[in-house]
Amino acid sequence: MRKWFLLAAFAATSALAHHGWSEYDAQRPLTLNGTIEEAGYAHPHGFVRLKTDTQSWTVVLAPPSRMESRGLARDALAPGAQASVMGYPHRSKGDELRAERITLAGKTTELR
Numbered sequence: 001m002r003k004w005f006l007l008a009a010f011a012a013t014s015a016l017a018h019h020g021w022s023e024y025d026a027q028r029p030l031t032l033n034g035t036i037e038e039a040g041y042a043h044p045h046g047f048v049r050l051k052t053d054t055q056s057w058t059v060v061l062a063p064p065s066r067m068e069s070r071g072l073a074r075d076a077l078a079p080g081a082q083a084s085v086m087g088y089p090h091r092s093k094g095d096e097l098r099a100e101r102i103t104l105a106g107k108t109t110e111l112r
Helices: 002-018 064-069
Strands: 030-040 047-051 056-060 082-089 096-104 107-110
Antiparallel strands (some): 047 056, 082 096
8 A cells, every 4th residue: 555655756756856847937828939859759748949140049849659640750850941939938047948839831720
């Protein structure tokens, strides 16, 4: 019984740590336009490093399985590609955004 309780507590803590979406300010939606400098297509979430006119942003995307099921293939996130991303800025990291949608080559993919 005690082992089960510890496992359940650990799982709940891990889930909260992983899905810390409250760290992003949903009251301040931003749209960023720029060039992909780097991309990752791995669990738990993909990402792109997006260079805008003013700075480089780390953009947190959806899990790869969700991106693929919605038609966003790994090769679409190629460095050098132009992208537009709508999302929410991190409350304390001035260069991080949680993406709600991304547009590449005229195709918009909903990520959440």
